[in-house]
Amino acid sequence: MSPTWFERLSSGLSRTRDQIGDRVATIVGRGPAVGEAFWEELEETLIGADMGAAASMEIVAALKTSSRREDLADAQAVLEALSASVASRLPDVPDVLAASPLTVLFVGVNGAGKTTSVGKIAASAAASGRSVVVGSADTYRAAAIEQLREWAVRANVPIVERERGADPAAVVFDTLARARETGADLVLVDTAGRLHTSPDLMDELRKVRRVARAQSTYPVRSLLVMDATTGQNGLAQARAFHAALDLDGIVLTKLDGTAKGGIVVAIAHDLGLPIVRIGVGEKLEDLRAFDPHEFARALVGT
Ligand SMILES: Nc1nc2c(ncn2[C@@H]2O[C@H](COP(=O)(O)OP(=O)(O)O)[C@@H](O)[C@H]2O)c(=O)[nH]1
Ligand SMILES: [Mg+2]
Structure with a gap:
């Protein structure tokens, strides 16, 4: 069977995703404390994926305020919050x-x-x-x-x-x-x-x-x-x-x-x-x- 659109999209974005995912896993893996260093590194990761400094800052600030510490216990939780935050910033308009x-x-x-x-x-x-x-x-x-x-x-x-x-x-x-x-x-x-x-x-x-x-x-x-x-x-x-x-x-x-x-x-x-x-x-x-x-x-x- 030929790959679905989502599979092709995912495969196309794999280099970006690997970079974000690896970095998030590393910074979360450093320990349970989600402190200033964590947020700074997350912001750098987003800038590294070319989201731009302004948008990256906004995304991190939003995640920071909306999430209690235990909400971001693991890399998966961070990635899910990040995904929702990114999606909310992208225009969803008629074709x-x-x-x-x-x-x-x-x-x-x-x-x-x-x-x-x-x-x-x-x-x-x-x-x-x-x-x-x-x-x-x-x-x-x-x-x-x-x-x-x-x-x-x-x-x-x-x-x-x-x-x-x-x-x-x-x-x-x-x-x-x-x-x-x-x-x-x-x-x-x-x-x-x-x-x-x-x-x-x-x-x-x-x-x-x-x-x-x-x-x-x-x-x-x-x-x-x-x-x-x-x-x-x-x-x-x-x-x-x-x-x-x-x-x-x-x-x-x-x-x-x-x-x-x-x-x-x-x-x-x-x-x-x-x-x-x-x-x-x-x-x-x-x-x-x-x-x-x-x-x-x-x-x-x-
Ligand atoms: N990998 C990849 N190549 C693409 C994509 N879109 C266009 N290309 C390639 O980029 C090259 C330049 O495309 P072309 O349409 O001639 O560019 P134009 O000069 O703007 O008309 C061609 O070899 C296309 O096949 C894409 O989404 N992914
Ligand atoms: Mg042309």
């Missing part, structure tokens, strides 16, 4: 992608997982009966057009593209025209990777979005695709993208390659944006909706 009709722009730096995420989301939406069109607005690299085409074929959804070097806004224009003709209810637009430090490229994205809004009555959402392995650096990028584009959510990829899965907590704390999808691998079935309780359990390991 941004469930809206219909909808146009979604996928933005982010190179290699974050934009093209594969568009492909995976297109495939699962089409499989669940939605009418999808994808637009290939990464016109900088011929390989990107090629790559999205492969996904579109696999997902059995129409793709709109132009030649390399074409104006991405023109691709979006065409894509929305196609969506209108075919009555598609979900339009997914891949864009070229760009650094948040490039004002010209940020302007280009704003233009793409303006055209998307002008060309159709579908609401337009902008999702940042972010590579979880980039940690706090990725978070700084996310802040800049959010400031420039007023994002609607995050697609967080590559949680399988990192011991820093706590970045989810930092994203929620610092950006307050919903995590729309999480990725734990390269396969189609490795990208799914985010569930705070499920995630906290897989992250902390209770």
Whole structure:
């Protein structure tokens, strides 16, 4: 039998979980006294998993006040309290992608997982009966057009593209025209990777979005695709993208390659944006909706 989503998620987060679990076992194992040193080390452990200093402090402070000493008698009790506290800090909101009709722009730096995420989301939406069109607005690299085409074929959804070097806004224009003709209810637009430090490229994205809004009555959402392995650096990028584009959510990829899965907590704390999808691998079935309780359990390991 192929592994369930929770098994894949857990396996993807194993490096983070091992790190948190081992540290908690060590610090609890040092003795029954849950003193200042214990709390300090717990906080360091959370910061080490990339939850961010502010969120880590808040979590530890909350655990400290809510728990009487005997409640945290063993590592298991600490992990359970931690899991509940993490889950309570993660946004539990309706799926941004469930809206219909909808146009979604996928933005982010190179290699974050934009093209594969568009492909995976297109495939699962089409499989669940939605009418999808994808637009290939990464016109900088011929390989990107090629790559999205492969996904579109696999997902059995129409793709709109132009030649390399074409104006991405023109691709979006065409894509929305196609969506209108075919009555598609979900339009997914891949864009070229760009650094948040490039004002010209940020302007280009704003233009793409303006055209998307002008060309159709579908609401337009902008999702940042972010590579979880980039940690706090990725978070700084996310802040800049959010400031420039007023994002609607995050697609967080590559949680399988990192011991820093706590970045989810930092994203929620610092950006307050919903995590729309999480990725734990390269396969189609490795990208799914985010569930705070499920995630906290897989992250902390209770
Ligand atoms: N391990 C892992 N690899 C991923 C994940 N998401 C995407 N990738 C890989 O990351 C690489 C870059 O992805 P791509 O979609 O081309 O990034 P883009 O430049 O943002 O369009 C590809 O090899 C993907 O298969 C993930 O969740 N886990
Ligand atoms: Mg790409």
